[in-house]
Amino acid sequence: QSALTQPPSASGSPGQAVTISCTGTSSDVGGYNYVSWYQQHPGKAPKLTIYEVTKRPSGVPDRFSGSKSGNTASLTVSGLQAEDEADYYCSSYAGGNIFVFGTGTKVTVL
Amino acid sequence: QVQLVESGGRVVQPGGSLRLSCAASGFSFRTYAMHWVRQAPGKGLEWVALISYDESDNNNADSVKGRFTISRDNSKNTLYLQMNSLRDEDTAVYYCARDDILTGRMDVWGQGTTVTVSS
Numbered sequence: 709q710s711a712l713t714q715p716p717s718a719s720g721s722p723g724q725a726v727t728i729s730c731t732g733t734s735s736d737v738g739g740y741n742y743v744s745w746y747q748q749h750p751g752k753a754p755k756l757t758i759y760e761v762t763k764r765p766s767g768v769p770d771r772f773s774g775s776k777s778g779n780t781a782s783l784t785v786s787g788l789q790a791e792d793e794a795d796y797y798c799s800s801y802a803g804g805n806i807f808v809f810g811t812g813t814k815v816t817v818l
Numbered sequence: 819q820v821q822l823v824e825s826g827g828r829v830v831q832p833g834g835s836l837r838l839s840c841a842a843s844g845f846s847f848r849t850y851a852m853h854w855v856r857q858a859p860g861k862g863l864e865w866v867a868l869i870s871y872d873e874s875d876n877n878n879a880d881s882v883k884g885r886f887t888i889s890r891d892n893s894k895n896t897l898y899l900q901m902n903s904l905r906d907e908d909t910a911v912y913y914c915a916r917d918d919i920l921t922g923r924m925d926v927w928g929q930g931t932t933v934t935v936s937s
Binding site for chain 1: 864865868923930
């Protein structure tokens with residue numbers, strides 16, 4: 709049960725796009741379409757942002773989008789806004805009723 | 819409104835035991851799977867355990883296997899995490915989260931309860 713690999717940090721100016729990768733293996737990210745993304749502001753609980761690779765919960769702006777290719781999933785935030793500055797975590801089903809989170813990425817809005 | 823409220827976190831000595839609770843309200847608790855997720859100070863999220871809506875399926879992360887047990891009481895709308903043989907590395911904020919059909923869609927989270935393992 710190794711953590712999924714994310715870049716420690718990412719940044720962009722307001723209005724720009726930033727993409728965060730989440731790399732796993734064929735036993736987790738590559739094997740199932742059950743990748744979720746969570747946004748977490750300091751001192752707050754995580755918030756579901758993307759589920760089942762590409763789906764957005766109601767209330768999440770369409771600036772957030774997800775995709776997957778092979779063993780790597782990605783989250784793209786388009787039209788960056790100040791409130792998007794947060795930590796982002798991916799998560800994947802890994803079979804056998806096991807889930808795994810990514811290492812986390814701190815997104816900074818310049 | 820839909821809400822999860824964790825409780826039970828405190829300072830405990832290494833080797834000690836603790837039971838966390840997660841009280842659900844505002845939704846049909848008995849129809850949702852549930853997870854425990856933890857976050858050590860300054861660290862990332864770590865999945866801890868899950869239980870299906872009817873307790874027929876459950877599992878733990880390797881890091882807590884044999885020490886932590888997840889359970890639920892649907893008549894009380896409450897999720898539990900029994901934590902035994904606690905170690906320093908179990909120090910973390912523990913969150914409960916609901917998941918509709920065990921796809922990892924954790925769409926409602928509690929505010930977290932803090933467990934500190936220290937002598």
